Amino acid sequence: TLFLLFLGMLGISSMNAQISSLEHQLFALPDVSFSALPGDTTGSNFILNIKQPLDHNHPEKGHFYQRAYLNYVGTDAPTVIVTEGYSARRNRRYEISNLLKANQIQVEHRYFGESMPDSLDYTYLNLEQATADYHHIHSLFSDMFSGPWLSTGISKGGATTIMYRYFYPEDVQVS
DSSP states (O other), rough: OOHHHHHHHHHHHHHHHHHHHHHHHHHEEEEEEEEEOOTSSSSSSEEEEEEESSTOGGGGGEEEEEEEEOOOOTSOOOOEEEESSSSSSSSOOOOHHHHHHEEEEEETTTSTOOOOSSSSGGGGGGGHHHHHHHHOOOHTTTOOSSOOOOEEEHHHHHHHHHHHHOOTTTTTSBO
16 A cells, blocks of 8 residues: 555656646746636646737737636647637636547637726727737747647637637637
8 A cells, every 4th residue: 555655646746747847837928927726726727817919910009918717738638729709707618628638728808808908999809809819829828738729619709719710720720
């Protein structure tokens, strides 16, 4: 039994090292802040705040912070980016993420929920800017997650995932 306890401790130690490495990688991302989700005992679920320009074509016009949730599985696992149509009030795993044992990044749509700029200039609430938000997130995390990328969404989020694929066809392999 002492041997089994030792093996169990090695597994926990290995998992803690992997999580610690993930946190170091998250700290290294520019303009991303994060915190562990309350009640998460695995250390693999986070709330992210990602700095996004109001206008991706003119970043000097200002920025806002977009809320996202990260569910981490592994660096070589597939990654599902969920394009929410509106606000993302809570973290929830989507069926496709569970089936594929994938990382998931659930992204709140710009100008909804907590993802609001200080001034509400609705000129920048359009699909070109929203899909550029997702592309920026993909760019931030693509070095961290080497598996294939997928996008999904429901209702307005589903329409957004199709437009994301239209504007950035190289970001994801499946929509």
